[in-house]
Amino acid sequence: MGVVGCGIVGAMVAYELSRCPGLAVTVLDQQLPGQGATGAALGILMGVISQKTKGRNWRLRDASLRRYQTLLPELETLTGLTIPHNRQGILSLCTDAEALPRWQSLQSRRDRQGWPLEIWSAQQVQAACPHVDGTGLVAGIYSPCDRQIRPKP
Ligand SMILES: Cc1cc2nc3c(=O)[nH]c(=O)nc-3n(C[C@H](O)[C@H](O)[C@H](O)COP(=O)(O)OP(=O)(O)OC[C@H]3O[C@@H](n4cnc5c(N)ncnc54)[C@H](O)[C@@H]3O)c2cc1C
Structure with a gap:
């Protein structure tokens, strides 16, 4: 091959x-x-927080998220290298109140699919991330299971 x-x-x-x-x-x-x-990549795996919920596009994301859990330790063992990555998930800042129902609907869908997705109030975002500029902030969409690999050492 x-x-x-x-x-x-x-x-x-x-x-x-x-x-x-x-x-x-x-x-x-x-x-x-x-x-x-x-090196032109942020290294982000956006699965749970993506708006793809069905079909091939979602199945590939779902499979990739599951594979990452075994792949990273597997590659680290094989290569003896540490793969720098972020296991804390992704927080997307929402400044559009009209987008909130869409996020709530996605949250219900992900719940049924077995993936956590949290909708934080602006106050929760500020408490967790005081360095974030909260101007115009409506909510934060927190996806603890999405991942990021540092694209270049
Ligand atoms: C700013 C930016 C941010 C991005 N952020 C993300 C992100 O967060 N998450 C994400 O999933 N994706 C992201 N992407 C997309 C991601 O970078 C690409 O999808 C991915 O890196 C492409 O990998 P590749 O292996 O297909 O291509 P490449 O890494 O370009 O590899 C191509 C390979 O082919 C070889 N090659 C080329 N031509 C020939 C030839 N004629 N003969 C033999 N070999 C050849 C090259 O040497 C190279 O090794 C981002 C892209 C950009 C620009």
Whole structure:
């Protein structure tokens, strides 16, 4: 099996394929594996907090979130490297009161799907994150299970 391009996407595709017994995987890249990967990324995995709730787009996010829980320790063990990442989740600041019903509906949906999503008042946001400018803040959408990898060391 050949994988052309060994940035983050090609490397992960190749890694997951390499776990299939009996499958030989070859990566082709103009540079050494991983060395040509772009640093243009925030490294954020937005699954629970995304507005995708069904279909392929949601299934891939759901599967990725579940896989991250095993993938990071697995890669750290294999490589002996520490992968800097944020396990504290993502807080999205909401300044539009009209958007709140949409977030509440997403929260109910995620609850049924087994993923936590919290809607904080502006006061709760300020208490938890006093460095955040609260001007115009209506609420904070806190997703404890979304993740962020530091894209470049
Ligand atoms: C500002 C910014 C923020 C982003 N934030 C996020 C984020 O928070 N979360 C997220 O999921 N995504 C984010 N993205 C998107 C993310 O960066 C990309 O989807 C991802 O990094 C692309 O990885 P890749 O492996 O496909 O490509 P690349 O990392 O570009 O790797 C491509 C590989 O192909 C090789 N290659 C290219 N041409 C050839 C050739 N002709 N022959 C052989 N090899 C070749 C290169 O050497 C390289 O190794 C962001 C993007 C930007 C611009």
